[in-house]
Amino acid sequence: MELSKNFEPQSVEQKWYDQWVNKGYFKSTPDERTPYTIVMPPPNVTGVLHMGHCLNNTIQDILIRRARMMGYNTCWVPGTDHASIATEAKVVAMLRERGITKSSLSRDEFLSYAWEWKEKYGGIILQQLKKLGCSLDWDRTTFTMDKDYYQSVISVFIALHKKGVIYRGKRMINWDVKALTALSDEEVIRKETKQKLYHLRYNVEGSDTPIIIATVRPETIMGDSAICVHPTDERYKHLHGKFATVPLINRRIPIIADEYVTMEFGTGALKVTPAHDVNDYALGQKHNLEIIDIFNDNGTLSEAAQIYIGLDRFDVRKKIAAELEEKGFLLKTEEYTSEVGYSERTDVVVEPRLSLQWWVSMKDIATPALTTVMEDEIKFYPPKFKNVYRHWMENIKDWCISRQLWWGHRIPAWYDNEGRFVVAANEKEAVILFEQQFGIANATLKQDEDCLDTWFSSWLWPFEVFKGYSNPGNAEIKYYYPTDTLVTAPEIIFFWVARMIMAGFEYMETKPFKEVYFTGIVRDKLGRKMSKSLGNSPDLLGLIDQYGADAARFGIMISSPAGNDILFDEAALEQGRNFNNKIWNALKLIKMWEGRQSSSTLNENKFAIDWFENRLNEVSGEVNSMMQQFRLSEALKTIYSLIWDDFCSWYLEWIKPGFEQPIERSDYEKTIGFFSELMQLLHPFMPFVSEEIYHLLQEREDDLCVKQYIPKQQPEKRLLEVGTLLKATISGLRDVRNKQQLKPKEKIKLFIQTDELAIFNSIENILSKQLNTSEITYTKDSIPGSFTAVIGKDTFYVVTEQPIDISNQKTALEKELTHLKGFLQSVEKKLSNERFVQNANPEILALEQKKKSDALSKIKVIEDSLKLIG
């Protein structure tokens, strides 16, 4: 069979993915095996694959594939999130393009457009995950608005309301004036924003001197209900209890004193606008101030403002500043930078606003969720996120769950004309409840227009994908729950992780997962976050087409150190592609040997084979422990180096027969076996190339995808040490060849002076092959006219046809000598320190003594050589 020059991912990826799916390897049903379960963080149904998903899902796939090969019954559940705000915005935009406004549609009409849109464009991302090789159990695909799921969300709402955990209340919320909806705190992004600080003059009743306040929001003065100063501020003490007048509208407001005010900021006098600032609201509550809401829903001024009615808040800011200046109320403006909240979805400045919303009281349900994490019953990797989590959970605030949207789970509350309401699953039940509660039969009730926050449905995800709430105690939930590992971004630790833990305890009476692995944030190579506006998000599918899925997986994993952000650079994908190629070429080499096997019994590759077997054992162990600590990047690096360096650069070169020479049959078979094991080790990280190579190595019935790992033996330390010695010797003598500028074809005579004759005997033929020697001789004395190299404790003398150039030999040896003497000195200093000898562990003492004697003997060898050179 003719093998192509390079590995061609495009031709094999689809083939293997189809094969894996068709053979049902990704499907899971409960059986006698131990389960290993991951629920995928459901991407937005509107989403397309970006780097974050790629990282996240590659990690999950690695964990799942490895567990599958270790004998677990693995179940990885895919799905999508209805993402109320994002999806509704997309649907609204789509309708606008068709010339339809949302306000011209009824709720049902709008929803039918939305569903149509969802069926057509939703879930593209799931198809893209297949390209990446993700081994998901597709039959289990779940959507947060599936019928059963929807019902569960509603039931949970009703149950929590019954318990008194959900309540309706007027509170300060973050209002998005563009999306016309409330936002939770987590949906508000704070950004440093340049503003102006306006100094305004308020006249004081019965006084000639006015009071000056500083504000960044002059357009809100019509909502002022007080001026506040610090009680100990000498400048204003005489004004306590007096009244001031709001400019332009001449409303009379009290001057109050409260320690909340920072004396150093601005003028030390603060205008209090309880309807439009969170802190002012609290101050207003405390001092019983009037609340004057001067805005409409869309950010324009309302009747209550008296002036500028109907104009946008930011236009008013400019206009009112001009008017205030003209009338002498504006004394000065200064530049001022502070953090301003913006809506995550629409990027408009969020307006703090008082509003009647639905809330979840968090304090009680947070308690068990906090303890589990602090006591490591749910383990966080990296553990630093425990602190972040605790800080948030200890200061948790109530959760605003109503959104003024249509796409989502409609709040199951029913109102009569007078605003009285009941919470019920449907209208029929609501009418009955209403009668029980208010004594009115057959009332005409209207359902709440609002939807629930998206996270109010996704917090049920880990159990509701197994219908653990809608069909309690079913076989699947019993088998798969609690799930094993959650892999997610630290950004949603509060949005999602914390709330899933709460819901798990609330409804399943136990944790939803055993461990959480937080990935880093994907940044570009300059360390900037990937964003649409910067245009620095790479086209992932394009990259997969260009480099192959394995290379993409490799690239993103190799640059993803555990617990750190990842700086994404396309060069890493190139490295992955090159790695594919390296493996491919090793295959080509071995394939050349296939037809020329012999059955000699010379056994000349014994050392190479024994050594590699031990390296494989050693590295398998290392990879195991790294995987247990979620050090995936390091595990991949280790496997990469095992394949590239140990297998290709050393092992294959050691056993490689001469040009067109045969290879011993058993050696060939051993090598196929090693290669297969390497592919098995690599498979979770790079599934396609490994499966392809596995099948090309020899005809097979089985697939690597489900091949079970065999437990490895402990490596023999001695063999590994000899391997290290052999490598060092080859490298050291190659350096000699290099410095002598010997052509690869030029042969050398090698004389070895060593105390370890048996060792060198066992590796002699490898040395000969790798260094192109015409003969190897053992000697007790130095060899005149040779180039001397000291490697470890052994001395090598190289004799060539060409006259030896020893000019740089002396410098090299002297450099080595200086280093060794410095080293010896530091060891001797330690050993001559009485307190060290007294206090140090015996093993460490012995080690230091060994270091000393080794150094001494090396120094002697070098000094002898130097003497010889003269």
Next chain:
RNA sequence: GGGAGCAUAGCUCAGUUGGUUUAGAGCAUCUGCCUUACAAGCAGAGGGUCCGCGGUUCGAGCCCGUGUGCUCCCA
């Protein structure tokens, strides 16, 4: 303003209760090679005041204090 974290080679990072050589890896750089699997490759080399200062200790990249710089979270 409050809290958390980070600082090791040009870049990204390892460095496991303080002793395992005078600190390692990958990438990048430089030198020499189209050597019969691989130039997307091979063989080598150079490169570090472990952020500054002080302390604990026989011994500090690692522990403590302090300063500086950066990042994130919360107000």
